[in-house]
Every structure is written in structure tokens, then in C-alpha cells.
Amino acid sequence: MGSSSGNGGIKSYYRQHKKKKIGITGGIAKPSPQIRSDPPSSPSQGADQVEEVQRKRKEAEERLREFDRDTRYGPVLGLTRMERWDRASAMGLCPPADLEFLLLNTQLISNSHSLWHDRV
Numbered sequence: 001m002g003s004s005s006g007n008g009g010i011k012s013y014y015r016q017h018k019k020k021k022i023g024i025t026g027g028i029a030k031p032s033p034q035i036r037s038d039p040p041s042s043p044s045q046g047a048d049q050v051e052e053v054q055r056k057r058k059e060a061e062e063r064l065r066e067f068d069r070d071t072r073y074g075p076v077l078g079l080t081r082m083e084r085w086d087r088a089s090a091m092g093l094c095p096p097a098d099l100e101f102l103l104l105n106t107q108l109i110s111n112s113h114s115l116w117h118d119r120v
Contacts, residue, residue: 063096063102064081064102067081067099068081068114072088072093073085073088074088074093076114079114080113080114081099081103081114082103082104082112085099085100
């Protein structure tokens with residue numbers, strides 16, 4: 001197959017036509033950055049509150065899971081977390097007092113059963 005354009009090959013067949021800019025020498029012209037006149041909007045107060053509640057719920061659940069894994073307070077199976085906390089308190093095992101608050105506050109936790117409930 002021969003080309004009818006001569007020695008130039010494909011480069012001469014598909015010629016590029018670049019726009020010439022006055023005052024710019026070489027390189028590729030980039031669009032100028034747009035300056036924002038308004039400061040970036042901060043997240044709404046409601047979103048912050050939702051994130052805070054989610055963070056507290058996650059921390060509470062982690063503390064309760066630690067309580068479930070701690071064998072110093074007796075067996076886990078067959079008892080709810082509150083029953084286990086009451087049992088440990090009655091036996092003088094001194095379970096953490098902040099866990100009682102977490103267990104009584106139903107808004108922070110959704111499940112009163114231990115980590116192992118329905119898994120063993």
C-alpha cells in the first residue's frame with residue numbers, strides 16, 4: 001500500500017492545526033483558575049449533631065462489647081447485658097458504673113443482648 005501524500009506518512013495526512021495565542025509563548029494554554037467570592041459553606045448544625053450521635057453510639061457499643069468479652073464479670077450466655085451487670089454488681093465484682101448508664105439509656109444502644117447472643 002502506498003500513500004499518495006509522499007514521504008510524510010500519516011503525520012502529513014492528519015495535520016494538526018493549532019490556534020496561535022498572542023502574547024503566550026509555548027506550552028499548553030490552561031484555563032485560568034476561577035476565584036470564589038463566597039467562602040466554602042460549612043456543614044449544617046444538624047449534620048454535626050447526627051455525626052456526634054453516631055460517634056457516641058459507636059463508642060457505647062464498643063464499650064459494651066468490651067464488657068461482653070471481659071470474663072471477670074461472669075458468664076455471658078443466657079443473660080442480657082443488664083442482667084449480667086446486675087449479677088456482677090451483686091457479687092461485688094465492681095462492674096464499670098458508666099456501663100450501667102449505657103445499659104439504662106435505650107437511645108444509645110439498640111440491642112440489650114450480649115455480643116454472643118444467637119451466635120453460639
